[in-house]
Amino acid sequence: xxxxxxxxxxxxxxxxxxxxxxxxxxxxxxxxxxxxxxxxxxxxxxxxxxxxxxxxxxxxxxxxxxxxxxxxxxxxxxxxxxxxxxxxxxxxxxxxxxxxxxxxxxxxxxxxxxxxxxxxxxxxxxxxxxxxxxxxxxxxxxxxxxxxxxxxxxxxxxxxxxxxxxxxxxxxxxxxxxxxxxxxxxxxxxxxxxxxxxxxxxxxxxxxxxxxxxxxxxxxxxxxxxxxxxxxxxxxxxxxx
Amino acid sequence: xxxxxxxxxxxxxxxxxxxxxxxxxxxxxxxxxxxxxxxxxxxxxxxxxxxxxxxxxxxxxxxxxxxxxxxxxxxxxxxxxxxxxxxxxxxxxxxxxxxxxxxxxxxxxxxxxxxxxxxxxxxxxxxxxxxxxxxxxxxxxxxxxxxxxxxxxxxxxxxxxxxxxxxxxxxxxxxxxxxxxxxxxxxxxxxxxxxxxxxxxxxxxxxxxxxxxxxxxxxxxxxxxxxxxxxxxxxxxxxxxxxxxxxxxxxxxxxxxxxxxxxxxxxxxxxxxxxxxxxxxxxxxxxxxxxxxxxxxxxxxxxxxxxxxxxxxxxxxxxxxxxxxxxxxxxxxxxxxxxxxxxxxxxxxxxxxxxxxxxxxxxxxxxxxxxxxxxxxxxxxxxxxxxxxxxxxxxxxxxxxxx
Numbered sequence: 001x002x003x004x005x006x007x008x009x010x011x012x013x014x015x016x017x018x019x020x021x022x023x024x025x026x027x028x029x030x031x032x033x034x035x036x037x038x039x040x041x042x043x044x045x046x047x048x049x050x051x052x053x054x055x056x057x058x059x060x061x062x063x064x065x066x067x068x069x070x071x072x073x074x075x076x077x078x079x080x081x082x083x084x085x086x087x088x089x090x091x092x093x094x095x096x097x098x099x100x101x102x103x104x105x106x107x108x109x110x111x112x113x114x115x116x117x118x119x120x121x122x123x124x125x126x127x128x129x130x131x132x133x134x135x136x137x138x139x140x141x142x143x144x145x146x147x148x149x150x151x152x153x154x155x156x157x158x159x160x161x162x163x164x165x166x167x168x169x170x171x172x173x174x175x176x177x178x179x180x181x182x183x184x185x186x187x188x189x190x191x192x193x194x195x196x197x198x199x200x201x202x203x204x205x206x207x208x209x210x211x212x213x214x215x216x217x218x219x220x221x222x223x224x225x226x227x228x229x230x231x232x233x234x235x236x237x238x239x240x241x
Numbered sequence: 242x243x244x245x246x247x248x249x250x251x252x253x254x255x256x257x258x259x260x261x262x263x264x265x266x267x268x269x270x271x272x273x274x275x276x277x278x279x280x281x282x283x284x285x286x287x288x289x290x291x292x293x294x295x296x297x298x299x300x301x302x303x304x305x306x307x308x309x310x311x312x313x314x315x316x317x318x319x320x321x322x323x324x325x326x327x328x329x330x331x332x333x334x335x336x337x338x339x340x341x342x343x344x345x346x347x348x349x350x351x352x353x354x355x356x357x358x359x360x361x362x363x364x365x366x367x368x369x370x371x372x373x374x375x376x377x378x379x380x381x382x383x384x385x386x387x388x389x390x391x392x393x394x395x396x397x398x399x400x401x402x403x404x405x406x407x408x409x410x411x412x413x414x415x416x417x418x419x420x421x422x423x424x425x426x427x428x429x430x431x432x433x434x435x436x437x438x439x440x441x442x443x444x445x446x447x448x449x450x451x452x453x454x455x456x457x458x459x460x461x462x463x464x465x466x467x468x469x470x471x472x473x474x475x476x477x478x479x480x481x482x483x484x485x486x487x488x489x490x491x492x493x494x495x496x497x498x499x500x501x502x503x504x505x506x507x508x509x510x511x512x513x514x515x516x517x518x519x520x521x522x523x524x525x526x527x528x529x530x531x532x533x534x535x536x537x538x539x540x541x542x543x544x545x546x547x548x549x550x551x552x553x554x555x556x557x558x559x560x561x562x563x564x565x566x567x568x569x570x571x572x573x574x575x576x577x578x579x580x581x582x583x584x585x586x587x588x589x590x591x592x593x594x595x596x597x598x599x600x601x602x603x604x605x606x607x608x609x610x611x612x613x614x615x616x617x618x619x620x621x622x623x624x625x626x627x628x629x630x631x632x633x634x635x636x637x638x639x640x641x642x643x644x
Contacts, residue, residue, distance in 0.1 A: 065637075067636050068636060090559050105550070105641060109258065110257065170559075
């Protein structure tokens with residue numbers, strides 16, 4: 001295994017040990033993760049890279065508690081998440097994790113404001129509090145004037161901004177992004193990455209999956225995956241932050 | 242998440258998917274309304290027949306003048322019953338308590354400047370008792386009137402209407418039947434359509450008066466006979482047959498030249514056929530309910546893909562299984578109950594319209610309402626919740642990948 005390149009003075013937010021994920025696809029068993037160890041500390045900006053099929057998205061989904069590992073441990077801020085039940089997992093997803101998807105995954109029939117309010121709704125925030133915080137989050141991503149638009153009335157970049165606002169609205173400890181620019185043209189992609197840079201500078205821990213070097217260049221640390229194992233893990237020479 | 246928030250999310254979701262929600266609701270509405278209306282019609286028809294049976298009583302036989310046959314050839318003379326036959330039955334048939342003759346024919350009726358044409362019936366004072374007709378105003382004529390061949394008349398309920406007079410105000414007035422003046426002494430209560438004689442649009446005069454002053458002949462259209470209590474109708478029929486065959490001098494082996502009708506048999510047949518009618522309607526309604534249910538199922542299952550993604554998104558953002566389940570339960574309940582209520586309103590309205598506008602007998606049964614509502618709402622709930630429950634069990638990423 002490649003040794004961890006993380007700076008050692010900050011608190012570890014994420015620790016995964018011997019993570020395995022096996023799928024059955026018909027008769028075939030696919031080993032998406034084959035023993036991944038990794039530690040990510042506060043305020044890191046990590047790019048997970050690798051060719052398609054390398055297991056990077058699977059790793060992200062497990063870190064985001066959207067998927068469960070077949071074997072191994074996942075510690076989030078000192079808590080063993082791999083043993084939690086449905087209710088506790090839902091709370092983790094709600095409070096500690098903000099996930100940005102490649103395909104946005106907005107609720108198609110709700111406007112931008114209502115989409116951003118959803119995590120607050122499940123977080124038990126009252127109606128007025130939700131409205132105020134969702135507005136703030138949308139203004140933060142520069143969509144203050146598009147709040148009552150539905151996803152199909154927004155451009156791809158705007159949709160992804162709504163998704164980022166939604167991920168941030170509950171002030172999660174980590175922001176996870178799975179190919180956030182994958183469905184965007186390069187200029188809008190740049191805008192989103194600028195937004196991520198600003199968030200990182202404000203202290204946000206960010207992990208993103210990408211296969212574009214241009215996107216990864218901004219991250220302070222690169223983790224390379226290949227066939228379900230970490231092959232390289234290093235700090236970049238010129239972190240964008 | 243509080244129950245208020247859950248309800249709010251569910252309602253917002255119903256409104257956001259208005260087309261799907263209304264189509265689902267339509268399935269429930271049509272199913273429920275169809276069952277309620279159809280069963281109301283069927284039950285109404287059955288009750289109407291039952292009521293007629295109860296009203297008419299079951300001890301009355303009718304004798305109709307029939308065709309006589311000589312060696313298989315029908316004779317031209319169809320009218321074989323006479324006043325003599327009536328008298329013979331009264332005298333010689335011990336199993337009959339009452340015999341009511343009907344000597345009738347269409348006649349011109351003149352009252353003031355109004356000219357009408359109605360059936361005039363010569364009969365005996367026991368007519369209202371045997372045929373369960375009430376006298377609304379005045380009185381029925383008496384045996385004395387019959388013996389003295391008085392020119393008195395009792396009117397069916399429609400006659401005063403046709404004359405545009407109140408029934409009470411006609412008592413004591415004079416009406417001309419075939420230019421013969423008659424004193425109106427009574428008006429019958431409305432009877433409506435039923436099995437047996439329908440007296441509403443007829444005029445009733447003493448048999449003897451009819452025979453001698455109006456028709457000038459003694460051939461009866463028919464007569465009714467009430468059988469003694471404790472004797473079967475069949476025995477009564479045998480008694481009538483014996484007397485009439487003797488009177489008509491029909492030899493053994495020859496056919497009767499009259500017909501004896503047992504109305505009870507007819508009504509039992511009618512009862513059986515209304516029952517079939519009611520079952521038929523109920524099964525049509527059942528099919529509508531089933532089709533409505535399939536419609537609901539269809540819409541719910543078709544929307545599962547979209548809903549599964551939604552569930553994935555909600556779970557990824559922090560919804561628990563319970564949150565998801567409650568949202569779908571409230572959605573399905575709202576649609577189901579709203580659809581059920583609208584269905585009851587529509588079905589009840591249709592039943593009401595059939596009564597008021599077309600004058601059909603309907604009876605709205607609580608059982609049918611319960612059955613229809615429970616079935617539709619049940620189908621809505623099941624197919625609204627079951628796929629959602631399955632999707633809520635998935636890891637969020639699987640729900641998100643669903644296609």
